[in-house]
Amino acid sequence: MAVTAILTPYFGVDWSVLPVAVASLSLAAVFLAARRIPKLRQPHQPWRTAIGTSRRMLVLAIVGFALGAVSIGLQLRAAFGRPENISQTFDNVFHLNAIRYVLETGNASSMTITGMTNGDNPPYFYPAAWHGLASLFIQVTGLPLPVAVNVLNLCVATTVWTLGCMLLVRSIMGSNAYAIGAAGVLAAGFGSFPILLLDFGVLYPNFLSVSMLPGALACVNVFFGTSIFANVGPLARYSLAPLSALGVAVAHPNGVMSLAAMSVPILLAAFTTFAIRQRRAGRPAGVTVLAGAGLLIILAIIAVLWMYVRPPAAAATWLPVQTPGQAVGEILTNSAMQRPPAWLVSVLVIAGLIYVLKRPSSAWLSASFAVIAGLFVMVSAGPAGTLRDTLTGVWYNDSYRLAALLPVAGVALGAIGAAWAIQSLQNGITSISQQTAFTSTLRAPVAMYTVGPLAFLAVLGILQAPPMLTPVRSAQANYSTSPDSPLVSSDEMALIEELDQYVPPEAxxxxxxxxxxxxxxxxxxxxxxxxxxxTTYTKATELLNDKFREAASDPAVCPAARVNNVRYVLDFGTREVHGGNHGFQGLQIPDATPGFELLARHGEAKLFEVTACD
Structure with a gap:
């Protein structure tokens, strides 16, 4: 979808469902044709055999997904408050306006969307996948823009994130029904994602990118042959990882760098496994050396990308916020960025770490978790300087963005730990029942293998809910519209909702x-x-920002206003979203200013029509 958005302007086509449908069908046709190539053909087999499912796995997967998705949905519903509420945060000015810009221009390209804010300068790349998706959603549903944003984010969190976590666990644990079901439930149990990036910032593009990471990491696991998936044909194996990485990258570039960082342990594990097999088979060392050279080339490419796929140094200004001991404590208790400790989830994550470290096929997951944990410690507690900038500048040196990455591997580890716990419990019960001849009845196996796991998932969902109350309340404060809201107060919102009564569409x-x-x-x-x-302003707009209220006396003002047909002024006072004072004295209009007529007022929020330039 995002790549289609970049390409459509070159074909003179407006952004809509049509080009997305054409691109999707075209890609499907390419894969359909490729499947007919003998070496890429997948042998036909029943779908359950192909993906290795059992009835128990299907039931637990469905229940786990339902519990996790509903829990996330309830959390976000409570956080948003009302469907039309907006995030009262700094970045939301750009994100919501970018959606409107896409709808107005018919252009959702990441290459041109900054034309909205760049004045007379040429546009530059900005990840617009989320904005294109939101605008497409509005076109399809007809929802008001703020409602569409909240519904879209809720849907991404409940489906893309939850199913991705389940797929990642599936690629590591195979058909382990307990682990897959637990992954769905635990997707809702981390205060640092998905709710954190919908609260702080707001970082909507980053949120979309991180939501896609678990599924993309599973595809990388399949690509390098370190997964437990069986019967994966070459077409799926070698196409899904590049495609998913591209999607993550266009959603937000630091997402693909996160994917690269978490994929390095997979590369090392795949090479180690390959080298051991080559040696045991008595094959010449030349092939292993060649594979090692390929590994070094890939790592070098990642290192080069690491230095260039990052924001300007001037934008990476976030400073450390705590001590190293506090950062490590937050990782161990799953309370990153001062969230309440999630003790149950923490115990399960630690159990999962122990489990994967004991098994070479899955040990890479612990290393992926350690990579993100180390980066979080560096960004939140490391000394500001060159080393910190080099390692974490990809994420703007922002502790919140790296905190949001901890659950990507954390959910998988917790799910594996939960599966290990319930399997150990079942084994213990089986051993006791065999010794006491309890297995002569049928009730024990039924309860142990069917009702027991379902009850376990339900209890897991209930017990992880209390630590999520604080993140939900934090988000509620940012999504509520009140007289003191930092971005748009209730008076200002009321005036904005009345603008169509006073301001014609062309003004x-x-x-x-x-x-x-x-x-x-x-x-x-x-x-x-x-x-x-x-925003980078044109000279005409700069003049209005500084001197518009002098329109009746300064002959230079009205010509500047006519450049963009500026005929009205919204005066929302001087209280800014982040405090401070950025000037704009020309837009602070006293009630009796000559050349301005007060049309509407709600509290301190005022709308003026410019009469001096008639």
């Missing part, structure tokens, strides 16, 4: 984005002089 409104005025573009579909706090 432009002068706004200070730091006070929330720029949200008129997203919420009311009225053009604004600024659509993000970090």
């Amino acid at each position: 432009t409104i002068a706004v200070n984005p730091w006070t929330g005025g720029a949200m008129a573009f997203a919420m009311a579909d009225r053009n604004t002089t600024s659509k993000h706090t970090l």
Whole structure:
């Protein structure tokens, strides 16, 4: 979808369901044709045989997914409050306005979306997959923009994230029904994802990218032959990992670097396994040396990408927030970024670590977890400097972004630990029952192998819920609209909702984005002089920002206003989303200012029409 969005402008096609459908069908046709190539053909077999499922696995997988998805859905429903609520945070100015920009221009390309904020300068790359998906969702459903955003994020969290976690565990543990079911439940048990990136920031593109990571990591596991999947044909094995990596990259570039960091242990495990097999088979060492050279080339490519696929140093300004001991404690208790400790989940993760370390085929997962844990310690507690910038600048040196990555491997480890616990319990009960001749009845096996695991998943879901209350309440504060909301207060929102009564569709409104005025573009579909706090302004707009209220006396103002048909001003006072004062004195209009007519007012929020430039 995201690649299609980049390509459609070159074909003169507007962004809609049509080009996505054409691209999807075209890709499907390519795979269908490839399946007919003899060496790529997959032998026909019943679907259960192909994926190695049993009835018990299907039941536990469905129940685990349902419990996890419903739990995440309830968490986010409580966090959002009302469907039309918006995140009252800094980055949301850009994200919601970017959706409106896509709808207005018919262009969702990541190569051009920054034209919205870049003034007279050429646009540059910005990951717009989430914005394209949100705009497509609005076109299909007709939902209001804020409602569509919340519904979309809820759907991504409940399905993409949860099913991806289950697929990752499936690739590591095979048809272990307990592990797969537990992965679905535990997907809802971490305070650092998915709710953290929907609270802090908000980091919607990063949220989409991380949601895709577990599934993408499973595809990498399959690609290098370190997974437990059987009967995977070459077409699926070698195509899914590159395609999923591309999707993660266009969702957010630091997502694909996260994938690369977590995939290095898979590369090392695959090479080690290959080298051991070659030696045991008595084959010449030349093939192993060649494979080692290939490994070094891949690692070198990752190192080069690591230095270049990152934001500018000026944007990576986040500083450490705690001591190394606190950071390690947060990892061990699954309480990253001051979330409440999740004791049950922590015990299961540690149990999962012990389990995978005892088995060479799955030990790479512990290393992937250790990589992210080490990066989190460095970013949140390491000394600011070159080493920290080199290691964590990919994520803006932002502790929140790396905290959100901990559950990618954490859910899988916890699920494996849970499966190990219930299997050990069953083995103990079986041993006792055999010694006491309890197996002469049928009730014990039924309860132990059917009802017991289902009850275990249910109890697991219930016990992990209390630690999630604090993250939910934190998000509630950011999604509530009140008289003191930091971005758009209730008075300001009421005025924005009335704009269509006063402002014609073709007119432009002068706004200070730091006070929330720029949200008129997203919420009311009225053009604004600024659509993000970090906008690069044209000279005409800069003049209005500084001197618009002098329109009746300064002859240079009205010509600047006519450049973009600026005929109205939203004055939301001087309180900014992050505090501070970024100027915009020209848009602070006293009630009796000559050349301006007050059209509407809610509290301190005012709408003026410019009469001086008629």
